[in-house]
Amino acid sequence: MEDFRVCPATGLKVHKPAELLIKINAVTAIVFILIGGLMALLLALTKIPAIHLLPSDLFYRFLTLHGIAMLVAWIIFFEAAILYFTSAVLLNCRLAAVKVAWLAYGLMLGGALMAAVEILIGNADCMFTSYPPLQAHHLYYLGVILFAVGAILVCCVFFGTLAVAKHEKTYEGSLPLVTFGAAAAAIIAIVTLAHGAIIFVPTWLWALGVIQHIDAPAYRLIFWGFGHSSQQINVCAMVAVWYLIAAVTVGAKPVNQRVCRTAFVLYILFIDIASEHHILVDPGFSAAHKAWNTGYFMHLAVLASMIHALAVPSAIEIALRKKGHTQGYFEWLKKAPWGNPSFSAMVWSIAGFGFLGGITGVTFGTEQINIIAHNTWRITGHFHSTVVAGTTMSFMGLTYIVLPLIFRKEVAFPKLAKFQPHVFGVGIWTMAIFMMFSGSFGMPRRHWDITFSDAAFSIPFDQTAMMALHIFGVGAIIAVIGGGMFVLVSVATLLIGKDIK
Amino acid sequence: MAITSPERLWWKQPVCGQEKLWISIALVWCIFITAIMPYWHFFGKQNPSQEYYRVSPVKYGAIVDKFTAKHKVGEEAGIPVVDPPPGDIFIAGSQFVWHPILKLKSGRTYRLHLSSTDMVHGFSVYPMNMNFMAVPDMDYVLTIQPDKAGEFFIICNEFCGGGHHTMTGKIIVS
Amino acid sequence: MAGKNGHEFEAPGSFVLIMTFFAVFVLVYLLNWKYLSDLWPIN
Numbered sequence: 001m002e003d004f005r006v007c008p009a010t011g012l013k014v015h016k017p018a019e020l021l022i023k024i025n026a027v028t029a030i031v032f033i034l035i036g037g038l039m040a041l042l043l044a045l046t047k048i049p050a051i052h053l054l055p056s057d058l059f060y061r062f063l064t065l066h067g068i069a070m071l072v073a074w075i076i077f078f079e080a081a082i083l084y085f086t087s088a089v090l091l092n093c094r095l096a097a098v099k100v101a102w103l104a105y106g107l108m109l110g111g112a113l114m115a116a117v118e119i120l121i122g123n124a125d126c127m128f129t130s131y132p133p134l135q136a137h138h139l140y141y142l143g144v145i146l147f148a149v150g151a152i153l154v155c156c157v158f159f160g161t162l163a164v165a166k167h168e169k170t171y172e173g174s175l176p177l178v179t180f181g182a183a184a185a186a187i188i189a190i191v192t193l194a195h196g197a198i199i200f201v202p203t204w205l206w207a208l209g210v211i212q213h214i215d216a217p218a219y220r221l222i223f224w225g226f227g228h229s230s231q232q233i234n235v236c237a238m239v240a241v242w243y244l245i246a247a248v249t250v251g252a253k254p255v256n257q258r259v260c261r262t263a264f265v266l267y268i269l270f271i272d273i274a275s276e277h278h279i280l281v282d283p284g285f286s287a288a289h290k291a292w293n294t295g296y297f298m299h300l301a302v303l304a305s306m307i308h309a310l311a312v313p314s315a316i317e318i319a320l321r322k323k324g325h326t327q328g329y330f331e332w333l334k335k336a337p338w339g340n341p342s343f344s345a346m347v348w349s350i351a352g353f354g355f356l357g358g359i360t361g362v363t364f365g366t367e368q369i370n371i372i373a374h375n376t377w378r379i380t381g382h383f384h385s386t387v388v389a390g391t392t393m394s395f396m397g398l399t400y401i402v403l404p405l406i407f408r409k410e411v412a413f414p415k416l417a418k419f420q421p422h423v424f425g426v427g428i429w430t431m432a433i434f435m436m437f438s439g440s441f442g443m444p445r446r447h448w449d450i451t452f453s454d455a456a457f458s459i460p461f462d463q464t465a466m467m468a469l470h471i472f473g474v475g476a477i478i479a480v481i482g483g484g485m486f487v488l489v490s491v492a493t494l495l496i497g498k499d500i501k
Numbered sequence: 502m503a504i505t506s507p508e509r510l511w512w513k514q515p516v517c518g519q520e521k522l523w524i525s526i527a528l529v530w531c532i533f534i535t536a537i538m539p540y541w542h543f544f545g546k547q548n549p550s551q552e553y554y555r556v557s558p559v560k561y562g563a564i565v566d567k568f569t570a571k572h573k574v575g576e577e578a579g580i581p582v583v584d585p586p587p588g589d590i591f592i593a594g595s596q597f598v599w600h601p602i603l604k605l606k607s608g609r610t611y612r613l614h615l616s617s618t619d620m621v622h623g624f625s626v627y628p629m630n631m632n633f634m635a636v637p638d639m640d641y642v643l644t645i646q647p648d649k650a651g652e653f654f655i656i657c658n659e660f661c662g663g664g665h666h667t668m669t670g671k672i673i674v675s
Numbered sequence: 676m677a678g679k680n681g682h683e684f685e686a687p688g689s690f691v692l693i694m695t696f697f698a699v700f701v702l703v704y705l706l707n708w709k710y711l712s713d714l715w716p717i718n
Contacts (some may be wrong), residue, residue, distance in 0.1 A: 057663055090504055127660045131621040134635060134662065174511065177503040206507035216621055216637050253502055255685065257511040259520055281633045283553035283615075283641035287542055290549070295535035306527040310520060310693045314686035315503075321686075329688040359700045367538045368548055369707045371714065374632040375623045375658040440710075442630035444623065444658035448666040455667040456578040456598060459627060459654045519684045523693055530697070534704065546716040629712050662707040 003094065008501075018088035018095035021105065022081045022406050023435035026399070028109060028488050029077035034394075035116075036069035037483045044431075044476035047449065048165045049469055053470050056448040057125070063446060066121045067128030070388065071230075072147065072169030078395050079185070079237050080108070080154045085402070086240065087161035088180040093170040094159030095476065100153055107150030127446060129223065132203065132214040148196045155193075156188040177254055177261065178247070181240030184264040185238025186270065189233045195225035217284040221276070228275035231383070233304070234391040238349065241394040242312045245346040248401050249337060250323075252315035260311050266304035271427025274298035277365035281374045289369050302362055309354050341417045345397030350427035356432055357382060377443045381435030388479075389428045396421065396486050403490070409497030417489045430475025434468045443463040549633070552642040561640060563617040565593040569601045577602055580670070587611055592655075592670070594622030594635040596662050599655045599670025607650045607674050617642045623659030626672065630657060647674040 004013045039062045045053040054062065088095040095101060118124045123137035130136055151178070162183065165171060175183065199222040204210045243260070246252035254260045274297035280290055320332035338344045359384040364373035373379060403411050411417050441462045445451060452458045516524075542548050556564075567641040568591045572583040583590075584604040593600060594617045605611060613626055633643060635672050655670035684690060 016540070056666060060660065060663070089550050112594075114585045125663070128659075131659070132689075134620050134660075155529070173506040173509060176505050177507065217639050220621070220634075220636065245502040251502065256514055256516050256520060257507045258514060259516055259524070279634075281549050283550075283634070283636060283639040287548065288539075291535075291542070292537040295538050299531040299535050303524075303531050305526055306531075307524060310689060312521045313689035313692055314519070315688045317686040329691055332688060343546070354696055355699060359696075362534065362700075363704050363707050366534065366707075368541050368545065369711055371547060371549060371632060371717070372630050372707070374634075374713050375625065376630065376632065398692065440630070442625060442627045442632075442685050444625055444656050446660040446665070447656075447658070450666075452666070452669060454664075455669040456580060457654055457669045457671060459656065459669060462628065517685055519686065519690055523690070526697065530701075545712070546718075547711050547714045548718050550718060590701075627712060630710075631717070644718045648715055 007405065009409055012089060013092050014406075015088045015094045017098045018084050019102075019406055021095065021101050022084045022089075022402070023096070024105060025077050025081040025084070025265065026402060027494070028105075028416060029074050029081065029395075030487060032069045032073035032077060032112070033483065034487050036066055036074055037480055038496060039063075039066035039069065039395075040476065040483075044473055044480070046448070047476075048473035049466060051473075052271075052449075057122075059448045060125050060127070060446075061119060064125060065116060068112070068115055068119065072144075073116075073126060075234055075387070075391060075395075076147075076151055077108065078232065079189075080104070080151070080238055081402070082187060082241065082398070083154055083158040083182055084161075085406070086176075086179045087158050088163070089406070090176055090179050091161070091165040091171050093161060093165035093168065095157065096164045096314035097157050098288075101157045102151040104150040104157065107146050107153065109150075111143045111145070111147030111150060113143070114146065115140050118143060129227065130203070131223070132206065132216055132219050135207055138204055140209035141200055141207055143206060145197070145200050148193045148200070148213070152190060152193050154280065155189050156164070158182070158186050177257060178240050178244045180261055181236060181243065181264050184268050184300060185236035185240065186237055187234050187268050188229065192226055192229035192233060195222055195229060199223050201310075217282065220279055220282060221284070224275045224278040228278060229271070229413045231387060232267065232271040232301075234387060234420045235271070235353075237307050238379050238391045238394045239264075239305075239312075241398050242308070242346055242350060243315075245342050245394070245401065246312060246316050246319075249340055249346070250316055250319045251336050252312075252319040255311060255314050255318065259307060263304040263307040263311070266300055266307075269300070270297045271301035271304070274301060277370065280365075280367050280370040285365065292367055294367060298365060302358075305354075305358055309358075310349070312350060338457075339418050340400075341396040341421050342400040345393050345400070345421035345425075348421050349390050349393035349397065352385055352393060352425070352429065356429065357386030357390050360436060361386060373439070375445055376434045377439030377445050379439065380445045381439055384428065384432045384435065389432060391424070393421065393425065393428070396424070397488070399490060401495070403493050405501055407494065407497075408500045409493045410500060411489060412492035412497045413489050416485055420482060420485040420489060423485060427475050427479030427482050431472055431479050432475075434472035434475060438465040438468045438472065505564070511623075550641065550643045552568050552644075554640040554642070555617060555638060555639040557578060558616070558618045558637045560597075561593060561616045564614075565591045565600070573601070574604070577671070582673075589614060592624075593618050594624065594657065594661075594668070595619055597657070597664035597668035599624075599668065602671045602673065604673045604675065605647050607647050610646045613645050615642045615643060620661040621659050622657050622661050622668070625656040625658040627654045627656050629653060634659065647672075
């Protein structure tokens with residue numbers, strides 16, 4: 001039993017090798033959010049017309065790196081930490097196959113660095129999507145493949161741990177809801193990563209010259225089985241984190257476990273099938289096919305999100321009302337622990353994912369409405385609402401729980417930490433809203449020069465949309481400051497934070 | 502709590518009235534937003550086309566060149582301008598230009614063929630904000646009926662290489 | 676406020692919030708259909 005310590009706060013047995021893996025994955029995630037955030041700052045300063053900082057080649061290069069560092073590395077490294085936490089720690093259990101978990105970490109780190117280096121030296125100016133016939137160096141694709149293999153291994157270790165816990169009877173009855181949600185995320189992850197392998201392996205061989213031709217429409221179809229479905233892992237993990245933070249910060253108890261778990265099952269069944277809203281204005285598919293995929297399949301997943309959207313606040317409200325905040329409709333909300341950065345980050349995350357990301361996602365994903373949204377900046381605004389205002393924000397909130405619990409350090413600069421979610425929230429909301437606002441004029445995404453100064457026609461772009469670019473820029477800079485505060489607090493806690501005995 | 506195993510027989514707990522009501526509202530809404538898509542196909546005027554053909558980029562380039570030569574009436578910014586009769590018209594995205602420039606007549610119906618001769622491009626009509634994909638190997642046929650006169654620009658809104666931001670084109674409706 | 680047979684509104688504040696959310700959702704969704712119907716007829 002030397003491999004375990006007993007947590008003084010919760011009484012849980014913590015498996016030390018699992019703890020180390022949670023730490024290393026979380027720290028790596030934070031390193032990548034630092035890289036991605038730096039890219040974000042440079043990109044935003046280029047997007048502001050009055051500054052227009054980077055030259056075009058660097059803009060596209062850094063945009064590619066921003067996508068890989070944030071959407072792939074930051075989020076999935078952090079999710080690896082979440083999977084180990086929700087299995088080994090919450091189930092009071094040892095982590096299965098510790099060596100495999102380290103192999104997974106090595107593959108992910110090696111893959112991410114390989115892809116990042118290829119991008120930085122100019123071998124992969126192809127964006128996150130890398131649509132053929134646009135071709136990157138074969139090592140870039142190999143990097144992505146290695147990362148994906150590592151991520152699959154993480155899921156295997158997670159399921160192995162669930163089996164160990166069941167076998168060794170370290171918990172009674174059913175899995176905790178949070179672990180159940182994490183398991184749903186891991187199932188979606190395996191389906192998603194299989195799509196990634198199906199499309200990235202031939203593309204890699206194509207870059208090596210083994211295969212002559214990659215069919216562009218087919219690539220787009222299968223890529224999005226990976227590219228969007230991987231965002232569904234994030235949705236699922238984020239919702240599980242909401243339940244986790246609500247339980248830790250205010251002692252919230254889900255109103256009805258059956259409803260919550262059914263909603264997670266709806267995610268597994270439907271959300272990863274529904275990824276064709278990326279190809280609604282593509283040739284190659286019938287209208288019936290598109291409407292079926294985005295309607296029947298996607299909207300049952302939307303239903304799941306709407307169920308969580310009431311279940312999480314209800315659980316929080318009931319818990320706070322039990323503490324005596326019973327007046328009127330909203331006394332509980334006023335008296336909620338806003339000073340706790342975990343709690344406030346969770347509230348920002350729920351509101352951001354719902355009001356900004358969710359609503360726009362369903363709207364833009366409608367077959368016909370997609371005509372006025374596809375590939376405009378509205379899409380960029382949408383996924384910054386889901387992935388940043390939603391997922392990233394909830395992961396930040398979880399970090400403030402993990403620092404004392406797993407790293408056993410008191411959070412450094414508590415005042416700074418208290419304001420961090422609000423600064424980041426205000427920034428990212430402003431940024432995302434004005435991205436979508438500009439996009440609704442038809443402003444394209446992934447575009448270096450909206451003044452079209454070198455183009456055949458210097459298109460006089462709408463002045464209101466151009467003005468909105470400046471407000472976007474202010475929001476982006478505030479968000480970068482908020483992100484910087486997060487990195488500063490995390491790193492300072494690790495380096496100079498007081499030990500908790 | 503959500504972080505510990507649930508109470509025994511959690512699956513037998515009845516769903517409370519508030520949750521039942523919300524799930525019902527949400528379900529009805531989801532059915533509505535699903536049904537409106539086929540509804541619009543029958544009764545709405547703006548729908549993504551489902552007409553497409555396989556065509557190699559080389560062959561599509563040749564078709565566009567032939568079409569351009571036949572209906573060319575001038576040149577603007579080095580791009581040929583064509584004035585075709587209503588019917589089949591062609592546009593190609595190539596690094597980094599949309600060609601030819603199309604002169605169309607308001608109220609007439611055109612079958613706009615859209616494809617790429619190299620990379621994946623995004624066909625975005627400004628200021629109307631109408632977006633479709635130009636994918637190599639696929640000829641995408643959009644049946645359009647311009648109903649407002651004026652100059653419309655085409656922006657490429659899918660990254661297609663280093664000069665992506667210079668890729669523009671034009672449609673003139675009279 | 677918890678009903679013994681589970682039929683009361685246990686979290687009225689949350690219900691108000693979710694209804695606000697729903698109203699915004701419907702508004703944004705329908706507004707986009709309106710913008711769409713301003714385009715050229717296309718099929």
